[in-house]
Amino acid sequence: MNDILMDHGSGGQLTSDLIDELIVPTFKNQHLTELKDGAILPDPQNKLVFSTDSFVVDPWKFPGGDIGKLAVCGTINDLCMAGGIPKYLSCSLIVEEGFHIDDLKTILHSMQQTAKNADVSIVTGDTKVIERQKGNQIYINTAGIGILQRQTSYQYQENDVIVLSGAMGCHGASIFMAREDIHLQGELLSDCACLKEKAMKAMAYDSLRILRDPTRGGVATTCIELIEKSDFGMELYEALLPVDPNVQTLCDLLGFDPLYLACEGRMLCIMNENDAKQLCEQLKDGAKIIGKITKEHPQKLYLKTKIGATRQLHKLSGQPLPRIC
Amino acid sequence: MNDILMDHGSGGQLTSDLIDELIVPTFKNQHLTELKDGAILPDPQNKLVFSTDSFVVDPWKFPGGDIGKLAVCGTINDLCMAGGIPKYLSCSLIVEEGFHIDDLKTILHSMQQTAKNADVSIVTGDTKVIERQKGNQIYINTAGIGILQRQTSYQYQENDVIVLSGAMGCHGASIFMAREDIHLQGELLSDCACLKEKAMKAMAYDSLRILRDPTRGGVATTCIELIEKSDFGMELYEALLPVDPNVQTLCDLLGFDPLYLACEGRMLCIMNENDAKQLCEQLKDGAKIIGKITKEHPQKLYLKTKIGATRQLHKLSGQPLPRIC
Numbered sequence: 073m074n075d076i077l078m079d080h081g082s083g084g085q086l087t088s089d090l091i092d093e094l095i096v097p098t099f100k101n102q103h104l105t106e107l108k109d110g111a112i113l114p115d116p117q118n119k120l121v122f123s124t125d126s127f128v129v130d131p132w133k134f135p136g137g138d139i140g141k142l143a144v145c146g147t148i149n150d151l152c153m154a155g156g157i158p159k160y161l162s163c164s165l166i167v168e169e170g171f172h173i174d175d176l177k178t179i180l181h182s183m184q185q186t187a188k189n190a191d192v193s194i195v196t197g198d199t200k201v202i203e204r205q206k207g208n209q210i211y212i213n214t215a216g217i218g219i220l221q222r223q224t225s226y227q228y229q230e231n232d233v234i235v236l237s238g239a240m241g242c243h244g245a246s247i248f249m250a251r252e253d254i255h256l257q258g259e260l261l262s263d264c265a266c267l268k269e270k271a272m273k274a275m276a277y278d279s280l281r282i283l284r285d286p287t288r289g290g291v292a293t294t295c296i297e298l299i300e301k302s303d304f305g306m307e308l309y310e311a312l313l314p315v316d317p318n319v320q321t322l323c324d325l326l327g328f329d330p331l332y333l334a335c336e337g338r339m340l341c342i343m344n345e346n347d348a349k350q351l352c353e354q355l356k357d358g359a360k361i362i363g364k365i366t367k368e369h370p371q372k373l374y375l376k377t378k379i380g381a382t383r384q385l386h387k388l389s390g391q392p393l394p395r396i397c
Numbered sequence: 398m399n400d401i402l403m404d405h406g407s408g409g410q411l412t413s414d415l416i417d418e419l420i421v422p423t424f425k426n427q428h429l430t431e432l433k434d435g436a437i438l439p440d441p442q443n444k445l446v447f448s449t450d451s452f453v454v455d456p457w458k459f460p461g462g463d464i465g466k467l468a469v470c471g472t473i474n475d476l477c478m479a480g481g482i483p484k485y486l487s488c489s490l491i492v493e494e495g496f497h498i499d500d501l502k503t504i505l506h507s508m509q510q511t512a513k514n515a516d517v518s519i520v521t522g523d524t525k526v527i528e529r530q531k532g533n534q535i536y537i538n539t540a541g542i543g544i545l546q547r548q549t550s551y552q553y554q555e556n557d558v559i560v561l562s563g564a565m566g567c568h569g570a571s572i573f574m575a576r577e578d579i580h581l582q583g584e585l586l587s588d589c590a591c592l593k594e595k596a597m598k599a600m601a602y603d604s605l606r607i608l609r610d611p612t613r614g615g616v617a618t619t620c621i622e623l624i625e626k627s628d629f630g631m632e633l634y635e636a637l638l639p640v641d642p643n644v645q646t647l648c649d650l651l652g653f654d655p656l657y658l659a660c661e662g663r664m665l666c667i668m669n670e671n672d673a674k675q676l677c678e679q680l681k682d683g684a685k686i687i688g689k690i691t692k693e694h695p696q697k698l699y700l701k702t703k704i705g706a707t708r709q710l711h712k713l714s715g716q717p718l719p720r721i722c
Contacts, residue, residue, distance in 0.1 A: 081720075083613020083659070084713025088622075110448030110479035112545055116440070123435030124487035124540055125523045154435035162449035162540050166491075198450045202720065205530055215449055215487050215540030220437055288408020297413075334408070388409025395406075395527065 076171040081201025103195035111195035119220035121156030134250040136261030140182035147216040152271035156218025163197040170207035222275040226302040232365040239316040241333030260318035265337030279344040289388040292331040308363035406526025428520035436520035444545035446481030459575040461586030465507035472541040477596035481543025488522040495532035547600040551627040557690040564641040566658025585643035590662030604669040614713040617656040633688035
């Protein structure tokens with residue numbers, strides 16, 4: 073058994089083999105092993121957070137990660153950003169006929185390792201196979217359940233600040249370089265990572281208003297989403313924005329703006345300034361205050377540029393980099 | 398806005414428009430409207446059932462349903478078959494560039510209608526766009542949370558019987574006919590339906606051992622799965638198996654076996670004979686006892702044929718009908 077066949081999706085003997093020989097041994101846990109149509113989970117005795125994401129990243133392997141790591145981190149991060157502590161994940165695979173079984177193994181192990189590191193179990197799943205197109209496509213959906221730890225909302229206060237947990241755009245840039253086979257002198261890795269520990273540190277602050285990870289659309293689009301339903305505006309300071317030098321080189325070469333490149337392991341949080349300073353020290357990895365909440369220009373995002381000008385930022389329009397997650 | 402563009406998956410302005418104008422209004426409910434990275438759900442105070450399924454059915458529209466109805470029924474049914482009462486669903490779309498927005502609307506409304514009829518809310522979601530291939534592909538993942546109502550297991554007793562809630566293989570046959578543009582004289586519709594009410598009726602019987610819906614692989618494959626982890630064998634009686642006459646005609650023409658054709662709205666349950674007779678009367682729609690549990694030939698499924706012979710049935714091997722769900 074080297075490549076995925078249409079029969080691996082038939083629901084018959086080959087589907088059983090794939091599940092029994094590859095999927096269950098990789099994700100082994102008490103909830104998964106009964107293999108009913110659903111996993112039965114203990115009573116959390118708390119409010120639940122429920123999230124889902126499908127991953128279609130192309131190529132499936134990139135510097136700093138692969139679609140498996142991304143699919144587990146992505147849903148764990150969404151649960152954390154909604155104020156939850158992630159507990160359980162589902163894993164649903166759509167695999168193209170001809171996909172190499174060894175590559176599928178790599179991806180499943182990467183999912184399991186990432187889940188284990190975050191103390192999360194993959195407890196239920198599904199596998200479908202679609203006809204051969206290019207022979208190297210795989211799509212993964214993960215849905216997740218977490219226990220609500222901290223209710224967050226768009227209730228900001230004037231002079232709250234925005235913390236960004238690390239450099240912008242490394243994920244988007246690394247996917248682009250993997251896809252176009254571009255090589256720069258330095259090493260550029262995706263920031264793909266699990267935000268559970270960082271989010272738990274942020275949730276410990278009373279003044280925390282909201283958490284969000286700037287994925288598709290990047291920091292600029294996410295910041296607009298954070299204010300467009302509030303009564304406040306936001307200012308970002310170009311001089312304070314953390315950009316990896318390799319990402320900056322790539323952006324200079326190609327005319328990209330790092331503010332619109334996706335991150336997959338960065339956290340934005342809004343809180344009061346004193347708490348934010350303390351949090352940045354705890355988070356390390358270049359966490360910085362990058363802007364503030366203002367009563368001026370409600371629902372608008374302004375960038376104060378290095379040369380002292382002010383520019384309004386809009387949501388990403390046009391698609392410089394499709395399928396980055 | 399008539400067709401899906403790559404930009405609808407960018408995470409930028411067009412993604413927002415799609416969510417705000419199409420998806421949220423269709424699925425409108427209190428949990429969905431905050432549009433955070435995850436939905437926050439009230440404490441169920443009970444054990445949870447968690448399930449997921451991705452749907453890749455081709456064509457997306459077929460006599461008796463479409464991929465939207467199928468995606469909602471499929472996960473609702475999985476939750477019910479695991480002994481749960483379904484409460485919340487997620488909806489994650491992977492749409493091909495060029496897919497018509499009107500078709501997407503049809504699918505979303507079909508999802509919402511099906512969810513509403515089952516008293517289930519779609520509370521969180523995600524949208525991705527992949528490059529144009531044939532221009533008419535859509536994949537939908539639904540994950541679901543239910544409250545555990547009835548713990549089931551493979552603990553059968555000798556002479557327990559198997560109930561099937563209606564005719565076999567209508568879904569598989571209708572997909573085949575839609576795909577190959579075959580027309581028979583009678584009307585053949587998919588059995589695609591929500592099993593919540595039927596499952597709740599079955600769960601009311603103390604002697605219920607287990608519930609399962611015979612989807613991919615059909616009744617034969619599902620029956621083997623039901624015994625292969627137990628100490629018992631199973632016998633099915635060909636003379637008692639309910640087959641729709643149109644499905645039988647198609648099978649006769651093409652050499653298919655209705656025992657291996659998928660159902661998407663049928664339920665198999667194992668319980669004692671007296672309860673089973675009563676349940677069949679309650680379920681109507683042609684629900685029938687089709688076989689029994691035996692201590693002979695453990696883990697093997699035998700078919701007693703109409704002419705009195707005995708034939709061992711195996712799991713589906715080979716794929717007569719790919720992508721039926």
